[in-house]
Amino acid sequence: MIKVSTKGRYGLRLMLNxxxxxxxxxxxxxxxxxxxxxxxxxxxxxQIIIPLKIKKLVKSIRGAGGGYTLAxxxxxxxxxxxxxxxxGTCALVDCVEDTDYCDRxxxxxxxxxxxxxxxxxxxxxxxxxxxxxxxxxxxxxxxSKEKGKTRR
Amino acid sequence: MIKVSTKGRYGLRLMLNxxxxxxxxxxxxxxxxxxxxxxxxxxxxxQIIIPLKIKKLVKSIRGAGGGYTLAxxxxxxxxxxxxxxxxGTCALVDCVEDTDYCDRxxxxxxxxxxxxxxxxxxxxxxxxxxxxxxxxxxxxxxxSKEKGKTRR
DNA sequence: ATTATTCCTATAAATTTATGTTGAAATCCC
DNA sequence: GGGATTTCAACATAAATTTATAGGAATAAT
Ligand code: FES
Ligand code: FES
Numbered sequence: 302m303i304k305v306s307t308k309g310r311y312g313l314r315l316m317l318n319x320x321x322x323x324x325x326x327x328x329x330x331x332x333x334x335x336x337x338x339x340x341x342x343x344x345x346x347x348q349i350i351i352p353l354k355i356k357k358l359v360k361s362i363r364g365a366g367g368g369y370t371l372a373x374x375x376x377x378x379x380x381x382x383x384x385x386x387x388x389g390t391c392a393l394v395d396c397v398e399d400t401d402y403c404d405r406x407x408x409x410x411x412x413x414x415x416x417x418x419x420x421x422x423x424x425x426x427x428x429x430x431x432x433x434x435x436x437x438x439x440x441x442x443x444x445s446k447e448k449g450k451t452r453r
Numbered sequence: 454m455i456k457v458s459t460k461g462r463y464g465l466r467l468m469l470n471x472x473x474x475x476x477x478x479x480x481x482x483x484x485x486x487x488x489x490x491x492x493x494x495x496x497x498x499x500q501i502i503i504p505l506k507i508k509k510l511v512k513s514i515r516g517a518g519g520g521y522t523l524a525x526x527x528x529x530x531x532x533x534x535x536x537x538x539x540x541g542t543c544a545l546v547d548c549v550e551d552t553d554y555c556d557r558x559x560x561x562x563x564x565x566x567x568x569x570x571x572x573x574x575x576x577x578x579x580x581x582x583x584x585x586x587x588x589x590x591x592x593x594x595x596x597s598k599e600k601g602k603t604r605r
Numbered sequence: 606a607t608t609a610t611t612c613c614t615a616t617a618a619a620t621t622t623a624t625g626t627t628g629a630a631a632t633c634c635c
Numbered sequence: 636g637g638g639a640t641t642t643c644a645a646c647a648t649a650a651a652t653t654t655a656t657a658g659g660a661a662t663a664a665t
Contacts, residue, residue: 303457303536303574305545305567307622313563331642344624347643364631365641380566384455393457410590411465414532415457418577422455425570438562459654483610496656499612516663517609 312387314339320375320431329368356386381426392419464501464539466491472527472583481520508538527583544571
């Protein structure tokens with residue numbers, strides 16, 4: 302249980318792809334390229350990007366020469382926003398965000414566990430921005446290069 | 454994304470139900486009663502309890518007068534164990550536990566985010582035992598009672 | 606024997622994941 | 636300006652997985 306759905310995983314990778322292009326000129330990126338680079342069906346990406354557009358995390362430009370760009374700087378978009386756009390909330394169980402959802406809430410002890418865990422996760426995801434992840438990736442890449450150099 | 458599956462939610466409630474009976478005599482509990490008390494289909498509970506039995510978190514006693522009991526004291530079973538029994542791992546994405554799962558791992562920056570988040574969650578769930586949750590529930594119940602008293 | 610229970614297998618329903626088809630808007634090029 | 640092209644947009648459908656129900660066999664108690 303407690304797996305990030307493919308929507309969430311693909312959504313983050315989509316956003317990271319847009320973010321990397323944002324820093325190098327911010328030209329619109331077409332989904333076809335993202336689909337190729339990330340090896341995800343373009344049709345599925347089209348569905349995933351809709352809620353991201355609605356939540357104003359990306360902007361779309363139609364027609365030839367169009368595509369998608371981040372609506373804000375990578376440093377100003379955090380993972381929590383992305384996940385929330387893709388499913389309305391990033392709580393581990395629905396009763397945490399919607400107190401009417403579960404009628405056994407008053408006596409439910411499990412609720413407290415899910416609530417605390419959700420809080421923990423949410424705080425973490427709020428702190429991590431796309432820029433952080435890009436920097437992390439850069440570092441990771443460099444490290445693996447160095448390792449390659451010293452090996453003989 | 455990142456919802457606890459029904460298997461996980463029902464599984465924890467099932468275990469909590471067994472735990473509450475464990476402390477009051479540890480007689481075998483029959484699934485029919487759990488199903489009624491928790492309002493979950495008995496057929497579905499039967500399926501959910503199988504992996505819990507395999508992982509030796511519960512013991513079964515067949516035949517009339519049989520049922521299920523916790524295999525250890527509630528204070529010695531934590532939430533992480535339960536979730537792992539129910540789906541093999543409590544990591545947020547499969548690449549975290551199975552490094553062969555995802556062939557884009559070497560360059561994937563998102564991976565680090567999921568890994569850290571998984572670690573965070575796992576550490577939390579490992580610290581929470583069934584006994585902790587029972588105590589929490591007791592406290593919760595008492596609090597709501599007090600509140601009822603002062604209201605007039 | 607009869608009853609109560611877990612155990613095993615099959616299948617139905619619902620949801621999530623993925624693909625296909627067509628339409629609409631913007632741009633490019635002549 | 637206008638047709639061809641490129642791209643997003645919207646809707647429909649298929650495949651896979653998760654969630655839930657059903658029927659009956661095996662086991663033990665009375
Ligand atoms: S699971 Fe909803 S309140 Fe317990
Ligand atoms: S999601 Fe598997 S390694 Fe990035």
